[in-house]
Amino acid sequence: MRLEPIAAPTLARRLGFPAAALALTILVASLLALTAGANPFATLGLILEGAAGSRFAALETLNRATPLIFTGLAISVAFRAKLWNIGAEAQLYAGAIVTVLLGTGLVPWPLVLPVTALVAMLAGALVLLGPVLLKTRLGVDEVVTTLLLNFVMLLFVSYLLEGPMKDPGGMGWPKSSPLLPEARLPRIVEGLRLHWGFLLALLAAVAVWVIQTRTTLGYEIRAVGQNPRAARFAGVPVNAVLVKTALLSGGLAALAGFSEVAGLKGHLSLDLSPGFGYTGIIVAMLAMLNPLAVIPSALFVAGVFVGSDSMSRAAGVPTYIADILLATALLFMVLAILLTRVRVVRG
Amino acid sequence: MTDVIDILLSATFWAAVIRIASPLIFATMGELICERAGVLNLGIEGIMVIGAFTGWITVYAGMPLWFGVGAAMGAGMLFGLLHATLTVPFGLSQHVVGLGVTLLATSTSYFAYRLILPEVTSPPKITPFAEWAIPGLSDIPGLGPALFTQTPLTYAAFVVAGVTAIILYRTPLGLALRAVGENPSAAASQGLSVTALRMGAVIVGSGLMAVGGAFLTLSAFSSFFFEMVNGRGWICIALVVFGAWKPGKAVLGALLFAAFDALQVRLQQTPIGAVLPYQLFLAMPFLLSILALILMSRRAEVPAALMQPFNKGER
Numbered sequence: 001m002r003l004e005p006i007a008a009p010t011l012a013r014r015l016g017f018p019a020a021a022l023a024l025t026i027l028v029a030s031l032l033a034l035t036a037g038a039n040p041f042a043t044l045g046l047i048l049e050g051a052a053g054s055r056f057a058a059l060e061t062l063n064r065a066t067p068l069i070f071t072g073l074a075i076s077v078a079f080r081a082k083l084w085n086i087g088a089e090a091q092l093y094a095g096a097i098v099t100v101l102l103g104t105g106l107v108p109w110p111l112v113l114p115v116t117a118l119v120a121m122l123a124g125a126l127v128l129l130g131p132v133l134l135k136t137r138l139g140v141d142e143v144v145t146t147l148l149l150n151f152v153m154l155l156f157v158s159y160l161l162e163g164p165m166k167d168p169g170g171m172g173w174p175k176s177s178p179l180l181p182e183a184r185l186p187r188i189v190e191g192l193r194l195h196w197g198f199l200l201a202l203l204a205a206v207a208v209w210v211i212q213t214r215t216t217l218g219y220e221i222r223a224v225g226q227n228p229r230a231a232r233f234a235g236v237p238v239n240a241v242l243v244k245t246a247l248l249s250g251g252l253a254a255l256a257g258f259s260e261v262a263g264l265k266g267h268l269s270l271d272l273s274p275g276f277g278y279t280g281i282i283v284a285m286l287a288m289l290n291p292l293a294v295i296p297s298a299l300f301v302a303g304v305f306v307g308s309d310s311m312s313r314a315a316g317v318p319t320y321i322a323d324i325l326l327a328t329a330l331l332f333m334v335l336a337i338l339l340t341r342v343r344v345v346r347g
Numbered sequence: 348m349t350d351v352i353d354i355l356l357s358a359t360f361w362a363a364v365i366r367i368a369s370p371l372i373f374a375t376m377g378e379l380i381c382e383r384a385g386v387l388n389l390g391i392e393g394i395m396v397i398g399a400f401t402g403w404i405t406v407y408a409g410m411p412l413w414f415g416v417g418a419a420m421g422a423g424m425l426f427g428l429l430h431a432t433l434t435v436p437f438g439l440s441q442h443v444v445g446l447g448v449t450l451l452a453t454s455t456s457y458f459a460y461r462l463i464l465p466e467v468t469s470p471p472k473i474t475p476f477a478e479w480a481i482p483g484l485s486d487i488p489g490l491g492p493a494l495f496t497q498t499p500l501t502y503a504a505f506v507v508a509g510v511t512a513i514i515l516y517r518t519p520l521g522l523a524l525r526a527v528g529e530n531p532s533a534a535a536s537q538g539l540s541v542t543a544l545r546m547g548a549v550i551v552g553s554g555l556m557a558v559g560g561a562f563l564t565l566s567a568f569s570s571f572f573f574e575m576v577n578g579r580g581w582i583c584i585a586l587v588v589f590g591a592w593k594p595g596k597a598v599l600g601a602l603l604f605a606a607f608d609a610l611q612v613r614l615q616q617t618p619i620g621a622v623l624p625y626q627l628f629l630a631m632p633f634l635l636s637i638l639a640l641i642l643m644s645r646r647a648e649v650p651a652a653l654m655q656p657f658n659k660g661e662r
Contacts, residue, residue: 003437140640141588143387143389143442148582148637149633149637159627162626316465319461320461323454324454327447327450330447331429331433331447331451334447338437
């Protein structure tokens with residue numbers, strides 16, 4: 001078989017394949033429910049209900065989507081330049097560490113929130129800067145270094161939480177001291193469990209969209225991603241663009257840590273992120289690396305997680321169904337997106 | 348310092364080095380085969396998980412240990428087929444597909460585990476492979492007992508590495524595999540099927556990765572638990588680079604790496620371990636892998652067509 005590009009794909013083709021990918025994902029979910037001895041329709045219904053069936057459920061999904069918007073943006077920025085940042089998890093924790101350091105008395109009100117957010121971004125950017133400089137200077141593959149740094153960072157956080165940053169009043173649990181009240185992101189509406197981190201995430205998405213579509217950097221990022229050699233030939237400073245991309249990507253990932261600590265948890269612990277950094281890759285790919293599409297994509301992914309948790313409690317289908325669903329959605333969707341552009345021919 | 352020397356002189360240390368290196372050798376050979384054919388397989392971490400799980404659950408269900416190894420290999424090859432189909436004929440991003448396969452294989456293992464054992468907090472144990480003393484060699488004074496009293500899977504790991512080296516460098520198949528990883532267009536014009544060779548490499552390579560995972564449950568820990576692969580797959584990718592895509596050097600890298608790992612575990616029990624935080628010791632394998640990548644960066648002989656999809660009719 002051979003792939004042949006299609007000059008002008010029809011609308012049916014551009015919608016049909018992604019729709020088929022979605023249908024296949026739902027089919028996989030139904031089969032999984034069947035193997036767990038549950039009714040597929042009831043299971044899917046419970047996932048939907050758990051994700052958006054009540055005010056509580058919907059707020060939970062919005063809360064879960066917040067860090068995913070940040071990490072999804074971080075990945076989409078980086079992947080656009082073919083910079084394979086798989087280390088958003090480490091960058092997230094770098095942001096979280098800074099948030100606790102500055103939010104427990106070091107920076108006074110009213111500076112604490114803006115300063116913390118900025119320094120957190122800087123910390124995340126620095127965590128990614130290392131692997132990127134190794135890539136641009138020595139040609140070390142950034143996939144492996146960013147992946148390995150995730151493990152190092154988690155061990156570092158574990159050390160901090162059992163040593164220098166341990167909460168003296170934490171009854172021996174490895175968690176940090178709580179943030180001061182003025183260092184917390186307030187709720188958007190009093191009484192509703194949704195904090196300003198969510199609006200910040202929406203704002204970040206718009207900002208990234210502006211950078212990508214309206215600035216020189218955005219143009220350069222795309223040029224580097226499409227063909228670094230051609231970009232260099234056209235006078236784009238490829239390595240400088242990669243470094244700038246990394247700073248932006250690492251900073252965005254760190255905001256996920258800032259928002260989770262300052263908005264939701266109020267302290268740092270080792271279970272702050274159930275893999276938001278990795279899930280951000282799925283969010284970004286489902287959004288086809290479009291920053292504005294990251295928002296609905298993150299909502300969808302968050303909904304699958306929140307809905308599956310609640311379904312699991314009711315129907316007894318293991319909650320890992322969510323991860324299987326997202327992995328199949330990812331693989332089917334990248335294939336579907338390819339098939340909207342190319343035709344498979346024999347020979 | 349005397350602590351370190353004491354450790355290095357103990358036979359149990361060297362036995363541990365060989366043991367720790369074994370799963371890494373299987374998985375590193377698997378990744379090396381994929382990459383020599385031009386395909387980066389980031390599914391390795393998840394394929395090791397599904398191998399660990401499948402091997403263990405098969406034996407837990409009452410099958411013989413070697414059935415467990417076979418089942419693990421089969422499961423790995425299945426996920427390898429998925430990876431190969433998406434990355435080779437369709438030429439999709441090897442990064443994205445690899446990470447997707449890792450997520451899929453990991454979550455499938457966890458889902459199945461929870462389905463079969465819903466309430467269990469500590470996973471049931473199986474009887475793992477027993478140690479086999481090789482007659483003669485294991486009687487050599489000094490390191491003989493340490494090096495030649497290992498489980499059969501350990502010996503298998505070294506045999507696999509040898510066979511991989513022979514196939515890659517001494518057979519027409521190996522030549523063809525290297526050709527599609529270096530210059531697929533030229534290989535195709537010689538009448539080789541780039542698609543078939545690359546897919547075959549990814550499928551067989553994934554099978555080996557899964558056996559590496561199965562080593563953990565069938566030869567090392569006797570049961571399956573979450574997070575047990577713990578980044579070993581990513582370390583193996585670093586080992587392939589460290590070994591400059593050559594089986595012999597990659598085995599040496601795995602042994603060196605295992606030596607550091609065995610050393611850090613033992614150092615934790617010494618006065619040094621009482622001063623330094625244990626997390627630093629646990630981070631050593633990952634930091635060492637990064638260091639290895641940096642040291643090798645200048646000399647790395649990357650297969651020229653690594654991560655480059657090949658589509659007939661395109662030049």
